[in-house]
Amino acid sequence: MSKSKKINRDELKAGSLKGRFLVSMPCLQDPYFNHSITYICDHSEDGAMGLVLNHPLSDINVGDIFQQLDLVTDQELANEPVFSGGPVQKERGFVLHPQGQEWDSTIAISDKVNLTASKDILASMAAGHGPTRAIVALGYAGWEAGQLEDEIANNAWITLDGDDSLLFDTPAHLRWSAAAKMLGFDLNLLSNHVGHA
Template identity: 40%
Template sequence: MAEAKLSRANPPNWLTGQLLIAMPAMQDTRFVQSVILVCSHTEEGAMGVVVNHPLRTPKFADLLSQLGVAPSPPRRELPVGVGGPVDETRGFMLHSADWFSDTSLQVDDTHTLSANLDILQAVAEGGGPEKAVLLLGYAGWGEGQLDQEMRQNSWLSVAADDAIIFDTTHNTKWQRALTKLGIDPGMLSGAAGRA
């Protein structure tokens, strides 16, 4: 497999809106077989959220109750997942771009990231964005760190896909993301190297 070409020709935000797919040789146990939507990729660093690590508890209704968001129970339930190992007590709503607030981050034309009570209130009342998932924590990289990990073949990237991001069949998301690249997961080696 050819190494991704990373050079000055790539704009600083070239991974924003892309899905990162952990390679089998991923050494960081927090990211084994992870699929991450990159929400921001700049010269200062990168930030994204894991989309395939669901949480059984707490439930969405439990989190809303803890935050004092009414009605209880909410008129709409959302899946809850682990967004990453950074700031795990902070909630981020990854959602379709049909809902936006002043504090939302527009990831791309179809995805938005929000971290405020307004969106939780809208969902609890039965409204809010059409597609959404609540994620606790995020994945973060310092200046140049993600670019270096890409050069080391720790990650592959592919265009974002709502079927992977928002569906609840979490145990196949990693394989389906690889399939989007035409890769059979069974053919990947866990050993890193370069040709």
């Protein structure tokens, strides 16, 4: 079971949150991030990039993307949701999937999870040869240098170790509450203010 870890600003400057979850605090009211869980795909001194994992788009599914790309459709995957990965470049597609196969633009996020942003993975999925455990998202969440660190310090997010079971085996509508359970307490009972002694 993954453990939460309190990370201070100095640790954030020294390390990376790549491969970790950001679990939004109840005080975060931004419609893109309210009650969200975000998987951090890249984090450096230049900023961070992640994908929101639990906000499915209501008007598009994976089959619609296959159809737009003129791909033969795998019916089992066709009804899977497409997620709003965040407010940046909402027309750009990403696929989070377990490590194994690689495609034109596959990068390793952790020792268990890859990210691919090229059409060839969708063609493989449509033909039934790609990953069956995958999250397809349009758009991403991005933070400028120091922005994410400030948001964490200001109590907008709690970080949690990445967990491929939560990523790929937990239904989207349960991911935020499942992450909260992994933290070991009810996020809805937390204060919206950071205390300083």
